Amino acid sequence: MIEVTVILFERIGILLLVAFMLTQIPGFRSLLDRDMAWDTILYHALVFGVMGILGAHTGVIMDRGTLMVESWLLNVGDNQVLIGFGIVVVMIAGLLGGPYVGLGSGLIVGVYMAFIGGGAWFANSLMNPLAGLITGWTGQFFSDERVIAPNKALFIGMFPPVLYMGLILIFIPDQQTGVEIVNQIGIPLVITNAIALAIITMMIRSALNESEREAALETNRALSIAEKALPILKDASLDKNAKAMAELLYDELDVAAIAIADKRKVLSFVGEGEDHHQVGESIKMRLSQIALDTGELQVAYDKSELQCLHESCPLQTAIMVPVYRSREVIGLINIYFRHSQQIRAVEVELARGLGTIISNQISGFEAERMKELLKEAEIRNLQAQINPHFLFNTFNLIHSLMRVDHEQARRMLVRFSQYMRANLNIASKSLIPLKDEIEHVNAYLDIVTARFPDQLEVRKEIDQNVLDVLIPSATLQPLVENSIQHGLKEVQAKGIVEIKVGRTGHAISIEVRDNGVGFPEELLPVIGQQPFTDRHGNGTALYNVNERLKGIFDEGSEMKCRNLDGGGSSVSITIPIQCENMEYERS
Structure with a gap:
């Protein structure tokens, strides 16, 4: 019996190599985590089934009570009984993957054992799926571990070989041969299968723990480096x-x-x-x-x-x-x-x-710096009397875009910085090129249309020949902002703003139209001549623009405000041309 046990241990050694191969299979961790769908169950059943077939060929043959050991078993006679080790692989499949993976791999090995034949082909075919089910169910019952403990695997591994010996006694044609096989190989088979199962689970646990320990150390090192890099960055x-x-x-x-x-x-x-x-x-x-x-x-x-x-x-x-x-x-x-x-x-x-x-x-940190820049811009713009609602809405817009569209967020931040710079230059420069003022307007419109992409349409008619003419800063942009903020405030349909810039004689004509609610009729005569309270809403910006024009051009400029026949309003200004095509140094 000792000699048979030694021989079986020698033959089963190849399964230790199989155990190492298991840890290299793609998706092996999903098997251990029990995180499997039907496709992964079928995949692992097929993998273990193929390995079980290889294990069957490393077994031994009993011929009328004589133990035959060959390097690679290919042919089994009708009077011979194949004692294969595919059952060990099937038990591993059940322990790691549960009863479904165990049953699937057992069926594959069982069908193959029936194809090989031999005196105990039916017992071999029936035993493999039963072994997968038994180890799968008992493994889940005894342990919730990712890989069952070796001592538990040793205990579970004893039952399938005992059952296998019983099936040989039942289904082998020659009962006397069956008794001789059980007497000669029964106990050694139980010992070797149980110990092999325990050794394989121990190898898998050791390999898994080692890889997880190494991953944990590297993760800890990465986090430590990241923590030390914080003050640097x-x-x-x-x-x-x-x-x-x-x-x-x-x-x-x-x-x-x-x-x-x-x-x-x-x-x-x-x-x-x-x-x-x-x-x-x-x-x-x-x-x-x-x-x-x-x-x-x-x-x-x-x-x-x-x-x-x-x-x-x-x-x-x-x-x-x-x-x-x-x-x-x-x-x-x-x-x-x-x-x-x-x-x-x-x-x-x-x-x-x-x-x-x-x-x-x-x-x-870049996002934090953006927020700091936005806060600083908020202070400066409040000092420049920028509409606080527009400021906060722009902050909210950029903050929202930073979560979903970083490129658009950066673009809006650039446009906002251009808008801010133009506002900060209001007090420092009395005249700027018309193209700079239009760029100021475009920056503002890009921000507004990003907030209301489907609610606002802007139409522009700009004479390209007058772009170098100098005009007062913050002349066109307040008209457009006033039109959007107040003229289109109550509009339910799509808001439309029209901007027309051209030359009339020795003057620049600028007109901004909208399809909004228009001006209150009682205020039309004095709009632009005096500021209004917040209750009226749309007089302060126009008043500031008109006052700036008067301060620079005295009576040479003109502002006209009117309501359109089809609804909406129009604000137009005329600015005399004093300097054209002058070289201008931007700050």
Whole structure:
């Protein structure tokens, strides 16, 4: 019996290799997490079934009480009984995947055992699906662990071989042969199957725990680096703090060197090779340029891919990690190694995780800086008597876009800054080119139409020949804002604003129309001549524009306000041309 047990242990050794292979199967973790749909159940049943077929061919043959050991079993005679080890694989399938995976893999092995034949083919065919069901059900009953404990697997692994021996006694044609098989191989089979099941579960648990422990350590290291990088990235941009960031990464990571670059040149380099890898040199590596262009992490496994011309350079391989700011690639972190064997999957994933964390930190601080700029802009605009409602609505718009559309948020921020700059220049310059005033209007309209894309239509008729004529700042924009804020306030249909700019003799004519409610008839004679209270709403802006025109041109300018016959209102001003095609210095 001892000799048979030793032989069975030798034959079952290949299943230990199968156990290691199991940990490499794609989707293996979903099996351990019990997070499976029917397609994954079928997939794992097929994988374990194929491995069970291989296990069947590593078994032994009983021929009239004689144990036959061959290197690879292919043919089974009618009077011979195949004692295969596919049942061990099927039990593993049941323990890890539950009764459905165990049953599926058992059916595959069972059908194959029927195809092979032999004196106990029916017992072999019936035992494999039963083993999958039994171990699947008992495994779920005894344990909620991802991988069952080896001692529990040892206990569960005893039952299927005992049942198998019983089926051989029942279904084998020659009862005397069945008794001899059970007496000779029964106990050794129970021992080897149970111990093999325990060893395999122990191997899977050990491999899984090791990988999870390594992943936890790398995650902890990435978070530690991210925490230390916070003060570096918070105070200034990556460009200004590239050296400090490179030194931090070099101290924390067991690597040969760290380089940080923007989209054009190397910003910092720390580590081996500092004598010839110079700060300020342009990006030469093809993979670095690919990483910048595609935004995808790149790995150079060969020294030739580094494209370093220095013959004694100790750097052999590298990982190029793109760094983002609001979804836009702004630079690279290059992590260099001395040997290609040092770049494992865990190093690649750590580099990828660091790139993501650092990019998120940069984007977060950029968002905070945007908010600070917006707050500062709010103060300045309030000082310039900007409509506070427009200010807050713009802040809310940019804040909302930052969540869903970073590109549009940046665009709105740029347009808002242009709008703000024009407002801040109101007091500093009395005259500006007409094209600057139109740009001021366009910036305002871009913001407003972004808030109401389907509720506002703007029509423009602008004579391109008068764009260089100088006019008072904040002349056209307040008329457009007044038309939108007050003229279209009560309009239920689509609001329309028409802007017409042209030349009439030696003057510039500007008219803004809308299809809104129009001016109160009783106020028409005095609109633009005196400011109104908030109750009337649409007189202060027009009054300020008219007063500025009078202050610059005395009586040479004119403002007219009227209601249109078809509904809506019109405000037109005439500005005398004093300076045309003058060179103008922008602030």
